[in-house]
Structures are given as structure tokens and as C-alpha cells.
Amino acid sequence: MSPSPTAAPEHPLRAFVRGHAENRPGVYRMYGPGDELLYVGKSIRIRTRLLSYFRAEPGEKAFELVRESTRIQWDHIPDEFGALVREMRLIQQHRPRYNVQHKRKRSYGFVKITREPAPRVVPASTVIEDGATYYGPFPRVGQVSRTIRDLAHVLGIRDCPGATPMYFADQLDIFGADRAPLCIRAELASCPAPCAGAIDAAGYMERVREAARFLEGRSRLPLHLLQEEMTTAAARLDFEYAAAVRDRLERLRRLQQELTAFRGEVESLRFVYRAEGHGGRDRLHLIRGGRIRASFDDPRSTREWRAAARTSEAVFGAVEPGPAGLSAHEAAEILLVARWFRLNPEEIRRTTAPERWRTEAVVGDELPVRGAAASASRGKLATPSAPVAQGRSVPA
Numbered sequence: 001m002s003p004s005p006t007a008a009p010e011h012p013l014r015a016f017v018r019g020h021a022e023n024r025p026g027v028y029r030m031y032g033p034g035d036e037l038l039y040v041g042k043s044i045r046i047r048t049r050l051l052s053y054f055r056a057e058p059g060e061k062a063f064e065l066v067r068e069s070t071r072i073q074w075d076h077i078p079d080e081f082g083a084l085v086r087e088m089r090l091i092q093q094h095r096p097r098y099n100v101q102h103k104r105k106r107s108y109g110f111v112k113i114t115r116e117p118a119p120r121v122v123p124a125s126t127v128i129e130d131g132a133t134y135y136g137p138f139p140r141v142g143q144v145s146r147t148i149r150d151l152a153h154v155l156g157i158r159d160c161p162g163a164t165p166m167y168f169a170d171q172l173d174i175f176g177a178d179r180a181p182l183c184i185r186a187e188l189a190s191c192p193a194p195c196a197g198a199i200d201a202a203g204y205m206e207r208v209r210e211a212a213r214f215l216e217g218r219s220r221l222p223l224h225l226l227q228e229e230m231t232t233a234a235a236r237l238d239f240e241y242a243a244a245v246r247d248r249l250e251r252l253r254r255l256q257q258e259l260t261a262f263r264g265e266v267e268s269l270r271f272v273y274r275a276e277g278h279g280g281r282d283r284l285h286l287i288r289g290g291r292i293r294a295s296f297d298d299p300r301s302t303r304e305w306r307a308a309a310r311t312s313e314a315v316f317g318a319v320e321p322g323p324a325g326l327s328a329h330e331a332a333e334i335l336l337v338a339r340w341f342r343l344n345p346e347e348i349r350r351t352t353a354p355e356r357w358r359t360e361a362v363v364g365d366e367l368p369v370r371g372a373a374a375s376a377s378r379g380k381l382a383t384p385s386a387p388v389a390q391g392r393s394v395p396a
């Protein structure tokens with residue numbers, strides 16, 4: 001039947017989606033004028049999801065998005081978890097306007113050491129690719145804000161706005177001699193005033209490194225300094241001040257304990273996750289330290305099994321450095337993995353300890369014969385016989 005003469009013409013992007021998209025898991029990208037990436041989304045049914053945008057009413061985000069879009073692209077991804085990871089990586093990389101503006105409020109927070117000539121230690125409620133180093137997450141960033149301020153004060157790290165001009169003592173600056181500190185913290189001796197040439201760059205950076213060591217659980221210097229301060233205050237009978245210092249000491253101690261506990265939880269996220277893939281072929285994700293280190297289709301041939309065993313050895317056998325801060329990308333990935341298993345607890349049954357998975361993969365020198373029997377045995381793997389992550393708390 002030919003269209004009614006009064007019917008509105010079909011949106012060209014809708015026709016494109018109808019003609020090409022399939023109902024499979026994937027990630028889609030919507031571009032606007034100038035090829036600006038406006039939005040990245042994922043769905044287990046790409047076609048249905050994309051077509052739903054064209055039914056949006058004025059005032060809805062989807063309506064605005066379609067109105068601005070000039071191009072839509074998508075990639076089919078074998079499994080939902082893989083699509084989620086890909087979506088997160090694209091958002092991290094491009095920060096599309098609609099993803100950022102319509103982001104739900106997060107309930108977690110991080111401590112962040114900024115990447116600036118005179119770095120700061122600040123609370124952060126989101127992770128962005130700005131070269132900073134992140135520590136956490138904590139359930140609520142508001143709870144650690146005061147503790148972070150305590151840390152900056154005890155170690156002598158600035159907490160003024162990032163745009164404050166800095167002049168280190170070893171910096172060539174003809175006006176340097178006349179500069180006065182820009183806030184009272186210099187007078188209170190809680191900041192060495194890198195804004196006024198009162199400390200050289202190396203001296204300041206050593207303080208920042210000390211903060212990093214503390215957040216990594218490798219230094220207790222801030223605790224010792226506060227302990228000394230408390231003892232001195234008590235000795236001069238200033239009990240009120242001594243009590244205030246004691247409270248700061250307790251807060252910092254708790255912060256370090258929480259970070260250590262969090263690291264333990266993250267390290268326990270170490271397994272092979274067999275996600276259900278589109279078309280009946282599972283997808284394997286190798287997860288170590290809460291991050292996805294490798295993903296591949298369930299091996300079927302001997303050659304594929306050999307490659308999978310080599311990848312597994314490289315991922316789980318490699319020696320990793322001790323505790324360290326996280327890049328924005330790593331932090332976001334840990335949160336994603338933790339959130340996935342928290343929202344889909346039944347998926348934990350599809351995880352296997354790497355050692356056990358490798359044993360099944362390689363029997364002596366022989367690689368397994370994979371076929372119907374093997375598939376059946378893998379079906380058993382999905383039972384809770386050895387779910388490595390089961391019972392563990394995943395970071396919220």
C-alpha cells in the first residue's frame with residue numbers, strides 16, 4: 001500500500017536503521033553536525049533500541065538526540081557484558097555531550113591526585129581521562145572530603161583552585177622575590193606556598209609522592225606526624241587542640257584501612273568469566289584485579305585453545321607491581337565489573353578460577369577435544385561447583 005499523502009516522511013536515519021540494524025547485542029554511536037559524537041549507548045537488541053528513539057515525544061532526551069543526529073553507527077558485540085565494556089570505554093574516551101549531561105548521579109567517590117605542575121589531592125565523584133591518579137572508590141565522596149583536606153594539611157599540599165598560578169623557588173621568574181603567598185595556609189605553616197616561590201618543584205613533588213604512598217598503604221608518615229602533634233599539644237595542656245588532632249588522626253587511619261580493604265576486594269576479582277554470547281557461542285573474559293585483561297570467543301579448535309591458554313598465562317601469570325593508584329580508565333572498569341556482578345549475581349556462577357580453567361583447557365600436553373561432550377562439560381562449569389567470586393563482596 002502506498003503511503004498516505006498526509007503521512008509525515010520517514011526520518012532518513014530511521015529508514016537506515018530499519019534497513020540495516022539487527023537485533024543483536026552491540027554498541028551504537030550517534031553523531032551530530034560537524035561529526036560531533038553526541039551519544040554512545042548499548043543494547044542487547046540494537047535494532048529495537050535504535051528504532052525506539054524515533055518514537056520519542058518532544059521534551060524527551062531521545063527526541064532531542066534524534067533531532068540533532070545526522071549519522072548513526074553501531075557495532076555488533078557478541079555478548080552484553082562485552083557491549084557494556086565497549087560502551088564504557090567509548091564514553092571514557094570521547095565524553096559525548098549527551099552521556100555527560102544526562103549522567104545519573106553516582107554514589108561513589110575517589111581520592112584523586114591531579115596532574116598539574118603543583119598537584120593537589122582532591123575528592124572526585126567521577127573519573128575522567130585527565131591524566132590524574134585515582135584511589136578508591138569510597139561509598140560516598142562527601143564522607144572522605146574532610147579526611148582528604150586533613151591529609152593535604154598534614155603533608156603540606158595545596159588545596160587552592162587548580163587555576164591558581166604557581167611559582168616554584170627554582171623557577172625562572174623575575175618577579176618571584178616580590179610574590180606573597182595567596183592564602184592564609186602559608187602563615188599557618190600548613191602549605192609550603194608553591195604559589196610564592198617558597199618551595200622548589202622537587203620538594204613539593206616529594207610531598208605529593210608521600211601522599212600517594214599513604215593512599216597506597218605504603219607509608220604511615222601522616223599518622224606519625226599527627227601523633228607527634230597530638231602529644232605536643234597534650235604536653236602543653238592544650239587538650240582541646242589535642243582532641244581535634246586525635247579526630248584527624250582517626251579519620252586518616254580509617255581512610256587508609258578502607259583503601260587497604262578495597263584493594264583486597266579488587267584483587268579477589270580474578271577469574272575467567274564465560275558470558276553467554278550471541279548465536280550460541282560463549283565469550284570468555286579474563287578478569288584480573290577487577291579489570292578485563294582479555295576477551296575472546298570460546299575456543300573450539302586446538303589452535304584456538306592453544307592461543308587461549310597462552311593469553312591466560314600472560315594475563316594471570318604475569319607479576320604485577322605492588323599497590324598503586326588507578327588511571328581513570330582502570331577505575332571506571334573496576335566499577336563496571338563490580339556493578340555487573342552485583343546487579344547480575346547469577347552470572348557469578350559462570351566464573352571459574354584461572355587455574356581450574358587452564359587445567360580443563362590443557363590436559364598434560366594434550367589440548368582438549370572440544371565437541372558435544374566438551375560443551376556438556378562446560379555446561380557443568382556454570383554450576384556453583386567453584387564459583388571463585390561467589391560470596392565475595394564486590395565494591396559498591
Ligand code: SF4
Pocket residue numbers: 157158159160164181182183184185186191192193194195196
Ligand atoms: S599558600 Fe598558596 S599554594 Fe598554598 S594553598 Fe594557599 S594559595 Fe595555594
